[in-house]
Amino acid sequence: MMTAADVLSVLTVLRAAAVDVWVGGGWGIDALVGEQTREHRDLDLMHREDQEQAVGAALGAAGFAETLDRRPVRFVVTGPHGREIDLHPLVFASDGSAVQASLDPHRPFVYPAPCFVTGTIRGTAVPCLSAEQQVYFHQGYEPADRDRHDMAQLRRVFGVATHF
Numbered sequence: 001m002m003t004a005a006d007v008l009s010v011l012t013v014l015r016a017a018a019v020d021v022w023v024g025g026g027w028g029i030d031a032l033v034g035e036q037t038r039e040h041r042d043l044d045l046m047h048r049e050d051q052e053q054a055v056g057a058a059l060g061a062a063g064f065a066e067t068l069d070r071r072p073v074r075f076v077v078t079g080p081h082g083r084e085i086d087l088h089p090l091v092f093a094s095d096g097s098a099v100q101a102s103l104d105p106h107r108p109f110v111y112p113a114p115c116f117v118t119g120t121i122r123g124t125a126v127p128c129l130s131a132e133q134q135v136y137f138h139q140g141y142e143p144a145d146r147d148r149h150d151m152a153q154l155r156r157v158f159g160v161a162t163h164f
Contacts, residue, residue, distance in 0.1 A: 002027070002040045002083055004122050010043060010062070010085065011126055017058035019051040022116055023128040024088070024137070029150045031119030031128040033157045038149055042076075042084035046100070046111070046129070049089035059085065072101035109137075131158040139163045 007027055014021050023031050025044030030036050047055050056066070059077050064085065068076035074088050090098035096113030115133035118125050129137075131154045138147055143164050151162040 002043045004036055006083055007043055007121055007126075008124055010045075010059075013058050013062045014045075014055065017054050019054050019058065020048050021055070021127065022046045023119070023121075023126055024134070025086070026146060026150055027121070028119070028128040029134055029153055031121050031126050032117075032131055032134070033153050034120045036121075037153050038146060042086050044086045044088065046088045046090050046098075049091050052087075052089055055087065073103060131160050135160055135162050 007023070011021070011023075022028075022045065023043070024046055025042070026038065026040045027043050030038075030040075056077075059079070062079065064077040064079035064083075066075060067078040067084075070076075072089065074086055077085050077087065079085070088100050090100050090111060092098045096116070098111040100109040100111065102108050111129075111133065115130040117128060117130045119128040120126065134154060135151070138151055143151070148164060151164060154160050155162055
């Protein structure tokens with residue numbers, strides 16, 4: 001499990017390395033709503049592709065090692081006590097928007113500039129993805145119970161429409 005303390009520790013390590021990351025997935029949703037609403041298996045982080053070497057070095061120094069390579073879409077590092085971080089490289093445009101490669105090279109994942117926002121974990125401000133961006137990523141597949149839970153949190157707090 002990835003605890004709130006684990007998330008804040010990882011973000012501290014990456015902040016000290018002067019890299020830009022944004023929390024996505026379940027922890028990103030909990031950051032948006034300002035409270036932990038469920039247990040989390042891992043931590044999803046978006047990072048600048050041109051900072052990937054620094055991200056890897058900082059996490060390596062903290063005891064994480066790469067355990068899955070699905071580049072250019074994503075890769076996973078696993079650390080002490082089995083903590084997993086799912087890393088998503090982003091290529092930024094001059095307007096602040098970004099794209100992430102997908103399995104279909106003609107249809108990358110799009111991140112509009114306004115989707116990079118701030119939430120809180122245990123009262124600490126953390127960079128994360130907007131509610132709208134979270135909804136965008138939760139479509140086109142059969143949702144698990146955790147996905148239904150996460151979308152319910154976004155509906156409850158932000159009143160956004162979700163696909164399930």
